[in-house]
Amino acid sequence: MQHHEFHTVTGKDDMTAVNPPTPPERGQQHPAQDAVQPASAPAAYIAPTAQYLSPEPDPEAALSIRGLFKTFGQNHAVDGISLDVPAGSFYGLVGPNGAGKTTTLSMATGLLRPDAGAVAVHGVDVWQHPLEAKARVGVLSDGARLFDRLTGEQLVIYAGVLSGMDRPTAISRTKDLLQLLDLQSAAGTLVVDYSAGMTKKIALACAMVHAPRLLVLDEPFESVDPVSAANIRDILGGFVSGGGTVIVSSHVMDLVQRMCDHVAVITSGRVVASGTIDDVRGGEDLEDRFVELVGGRRVQEGPEWLRHS
Amino acid sequence: MVAALVRLRLLVLRNSLKRSVGQLIAVIIGGLYGLFVLAMVILGLFALNFAPVDLLRTIVVLAGSALTLGWAIIPLFLPIEQTLDAPHLAVYPIPLNKLLTGLLISGVVGIPGAITMVASVFTFGSWLRMPGVAVLALLCGIAGALLCVMLSRAVTSAASGLSSGRRFREAAGILIFIPLVLVGPIIAGTASSLENSKDVLPNLANAMSWTPLGAIWAIPSQVAVGDPLGAVLRALIGLATIAVVFLVWRWGLARALVTPVHATSRVRAQGKLGLFGRFPDTPAGVIAARCLTYWFRDPRYLRQLVIIPVLPLLLWFYSSLTGGTFLLQAAGPFVAFVLGITLIADVSYDSTAFVLHMSKAVPGRADRWGRASAVLVFGLPAVVAITLITAAVAHDWMPVPALLGLSVGLLLGGLGVCSVTSAVVVFPAPSPGDNPFKTRPGANTALLGSTFITWGVLALVNAPEIALLIVNLVTGQPLWGWIALVVGIVLGPVTLAIGANVGGRILDRRSPELLVQLQKDA
Numbered sequence: 104m105q106h107h108e109f110h111t112v113t114g115k116d117d118m119t120a121v122n123p124p125t126p127p128e129r130g131q132q133h134p135a136q137d138a139v140q141p142a143s144a145p146a147a148y149i150a151p152t153a154q155y156l157s158p159e160p161d162p163e164a165a166l167s168i169r170g171l172f173k174t175f176g177q178n179h180a181v182d183g184i185s186l187d188v189p190a191g192s193f194y195g196l197v198g199p200n201g202a203g204k205t206t207t208l209s210m211a212t213g214l215l216r217p218d219a220g221a222v223a224v225h226g227v228d229v230w231q232h233p234l235e236a237k238a239r240v241g242v243l244s245d246g247a248r249l250f251d252r253l254t255g256e257q258l259v260i261y262a263g264v265l266s267g268m269d270r271p272t273a274i275s276r277t278k279d280l281l282q283l284l285d286l287q288s289a290a291g292t293l294v295v296d297y298s299a300g301m302t303k304k305i306a307l308a309c310a311m312v313h314a315p316r317l318l319v320l321d322e323p324f325e326s327v328d329p330v331s332a333a334n335i336r337d338i339l340g341g342f343v344s345g346g347g348t349v350i351v352s353s354h355v356m357d358l359v360q361r362m363c364d365h366v367a368v369i370t371s372g373r374v375v376a377s378g379t380i381d382d383v384r385g386g387e388d389l390e391d392r393f394v395e396l397v398g399g400r401r402v403q404e405g406p407e408w409l410r411h412s
Numbered sequence: 413m414v415a416a417l418v419r420l421r422l423l424v425l426r427n428s429l430k431r432s433v434g435q436l437i438a439v440i441i442g443g444l445y446g447l448f449v450l451a452m453v454i455l456g457l458f459a460l461n462f463a464p465v466d467l468l469r470t471i472v473v474l475a476g477s478a479l480t481l482g483w484a485i486i487p488l489f490l491p492i493e494q495t496l497d498a499p500h501l502a503v504y505p506i507p508l509n510k511l512l513t514g515l516l517i518s519g520v521v522g523i524p525g526a527i528t529m530v531a532s533v534f535t536f537g538s539w540l541r542m543p544g545v546a547v548l549a550l551l552c553g554i555a556g557a558l559l560c561v562m563l564s565r566a567v568t569s570a571a572s573g574l575s576s577g578r579r580f581r582e583a584a585g586i587l588i589f590i591p592l593v594l595v596g597p598i599i600a601g602t603a604s605s606l607e608n609s610k611d612v613l614p615n616l617a618n619a620m621s622w623t624p625l626g627a628i629w630a631i632p633s634q635v636a637v638g639d640p641l642g643a644v645l646r647a648l649i650g651l652a653t654i655a656v657v658f659l660v661w662r663w664g665l666a667r668a669l670v671t672p673v674h675a676t677s678r679v680r681a682q683g684k685l686g687l688f689g690r691f692p693d694t695p696a697g698v699i700a701a702r703c704l705t706y707w708f709r710d711p712r713y714l715r716q717l718v719i720i721p722v723l724p725l726l727l728w729f730y731s732s733l734t735g736g737t738f739l740l741q742a743a744g745p746f747v748a749f750v751l752g753i754t755l756i757a758d759v760s761y762d763s764t765a766f767v768l769h770m771s772k773a774v775p776g777r778a779d780r781w782g783r784a785s786a787v788l789v790f791g792l793p794a795v796v797a798i799t800l801i802t803a804a805v806a807h808d809w810m811p812v813p814a815l816l817g818l819s820v821g822l823l824l825g826g827l828g829v830c831s832v833t834s835a836v837v838v839f840p841a842p843s844p845g846d847n848p849f850k851t852r853p854g855a856n857t858a859l860l861g862s863t864f865i866t867w868g869v870l871a872l873v874n875a876p877e878i879a880l881l882i883v884n885l886v887t888g889q890p891l892w893g894w895i896a897l898v899v900g901i902v903l904g905p906v907t908l909a910i911g912a913n914v915g916g917r918i919l920d921r922r923s924p925e926l927l928v929q930l931q932k933d934a
Contacts, residue, residue: 173900200625212453212770212771213770213773213924214767214771214924214927215924215927215928216925233773234773237772238773240771241771242767242771244764244767246763246764246770247765247767248739248761248763248764248844249765249768250702250706250763250765250768251765251844252705252706252709252710252844253702253705254684254686256684256685257686257688257705260685260688260698261688261698261701261702261768262768262772264693264694264695264697264698264771265698265699265768265769265772265774266694266773267695269693270688270689273693274685278447291684293709295844310771311769313772318898372445392608396474
């Protein structure tokens with residue numbers, strides 16, 4: 104499916120697909136191929152975000168998505184998303200609730216079959232070669248249960264052996280991960296008795312145990328207390344500086360702005376802006392820029408009866 | 413406020429039906445069945461116009477008592493509805509008494525409540541010969557049905573007040589199950605021992621009419637047989653019961669509103685791998701270890717595990733009633749059959765945790781083999797032991813080889829067939845941590861279809877063993893039994909191998925679709 108898209112963010116309706124005369128050079132300089140946007144754009148003026156992507160998934164990118172579609176009944180959950188996540192980047196996927204973040208990430212990790220489109224992880228097609236692709240990805244699914252009748256330690260070892268390693272390796276990696284995530288004291292506790300933050304952390308350990316090159320984390324900070332969140336952030340930062348790629352979905356803009364180097368804004372199943380954080384926010388605060396892009400902000404004081412003074 | 417609560421209840425009912433067409437169809441079929449039963453009951457009640465008053469009294473009092481008892485016990489296993497329970501309503505400033513009225517009426521509005529109410533009210537139908545008694549019966553029917561609803565509410569709120577700890581809840585759920593399974597034989601036993609005195613049922617009815625369970629139901633017939641004093645006394649018992657139940661409910665609800673559900677946890681140190689240290693370190697091996705851990709740790713599996721000791725006991729009981737040993741010796745194949753088809757719910761029980769198998773790209777074959785071997789580890793020894801022990805108890809060793817052959821065939825065959833069916837369909841099952849006895853709307857009918865197909869295929873696969881067992885029993889020649897044993901030992905593993913391979917291939921292809929369904933059910 105070919106998708107050269109010229110995204111304007113001033114209105115979704117005039118978002119017509121335009122074939123650029125020549126695709127710009129792909130490969131080496133990832134930031135350059137991402138959104139091009141004047142950094143000095145005045146706040147009131149919303150500059151168009153142009154995205155020139157190759158028709159086929161980019162083998163150099165850690166995660167490359169082309170023309171992804173998914174419809175649930177009447178609802179176009181993902182409506183033609185194309186995206187490149189450069190290798191070695193810390194990528195934030197932001198969007199309002201119901202924008203299609205979880206659906207996109209599920210399709211990108213081989214958990215949900217897309218209606219159309221292609222996904223490649225480090226050049227391996229996720230839906231044609233699922234085994235090879237999944238070996239390169241660690242997934243944390245938002246809202247999915249865990250096998251919570253196992254102890255935390257058993258669960259991570261389980262995840263490790265499932266991804267093909269032998270027991271001694273699984274045990275020693277589990278030990279390291281539990282230490283890294285500060286879960287040693289709860290290693291023997293059933294996961295069902297864990298707090299929300301501990302549950303996220305043990306799920307993260309399951310995602311990381313097979314040393315994937317790409318971590319896809321759906322809402323990793325939801326219901327996690329600030330201290331655990333800071334620890335997780337450090338661990339992810341370490342993962343990226345060690346050569347890995349992390350993609351997180353979130354709607355906490357502040358977190359994304361501080362943590363990520365790249366960001367894509369999704370709304371109504373489409374990408375409305377993508378690129379380095381600085382490109383996308385264009386001198387503004389990411390949160391303000393996000394609200395501008397997504398729209399829907401209303402300034403009003405609320406009904407009379409709700410005012411007490 | 414009361415109206416709002418009732419409307420909320422109906423809205424939840426309607427919206428829960430909207431979630432999927434399959435569920436809607438299932439509920440419609442269930443509803444039609446309920447209506448059919450209700451129509452039969454009403455018809456029966458009118459037919460009782462032609463019965464003598466004594467018989468009428470026995471039937472209504474016993475049925476009414478059983479109904480009331482059912483409403484008291486069943487909510488312990490099946491939370492009838494959860495939208496209107498205390499934790500959900502605690503945040504709203506609703507006066508307690510209005511809340512009680514609203515919950516009472518919304519209880520009557522639900523499907524079981526409505527059926528109970530209609531059936532109870534129609535007890536007036538049997539009294540067309542005495543219009544005065546008919547009016548009384550109508551009132552008593554309403555009171556009886558309201559008592560039922562209140563009783564179930566009181567029991568749930570009192571029980572949830574006892575402890576909300578996970579372990580307690582889960583243990584209680586299983587422990588209550590055992591006497592409940594055995595309640596049939598116990599009643600049958602006492603009934604058959606009392607069979608000689610044929611007044612047992614009228615006497616039982618008479619006794620029940622003095623208890624809180626039966627008093628209300630006995631009032632109309634007491635007047636009809638010309639005992640107004642007895643009727644007044646029973647009315648007092650009934651009113652006192654209603655008052656006490658109401659107060660218990662009120663107390664329980666008031667408590668539940670200010671006591672949020674809390675979880676307890678126990679912290680243990682690292683290094684206890686359990687079964688994960690003993691099984692082979694392959695995907696199939698750890699899946700077997702995980703499943704086996706669940707078999708002994710998850711109430712939903714434990715409930716099925718309880719069958720191993722309980723089923724032979726039940727059959728022993730029944731066969732001791734009839735005097736033969738046939739039923740007792742069927743225990744081995746019976747348990748094998750039940751254990752074999754437990755696998756049909758395995759993926760459904762995983763719920764969305766199944767996503768781990770997908771994201772780690774576990775081959776479908778490994779998944780199938782792991783789940784099946786977990787059952788084999790305890791199922792095979794259990795089935796063999798049961799067959800041998802029952803033979804020893806019955807002093808009849810002749811059919812043992814054929815029974816063993818059939819047991820092995822049923823257990824392995826069942827696992828093989830379910831390896832395929834559970835890769836094709838998942839259905840709404842109790843979620844992890846839920847009450848294992850909870851049925852989800854639509855689960856039964858959805859399960860029914862795949863279960864019937866599974867049974868059919870299983871019967872077909874095991875036809876040789878069954879035929880050989882019959883020949884063995886009819887001719888009495890041991891040779892046929894030994895042939896059955898060999899056939900079972902060969903055919904069983906072959907079926908399992910084919911099932912695991914086919915099921916594995918289906919799983920490889922269909923797991924995203926299964927996950928979508930699991931997410932819908934979660």
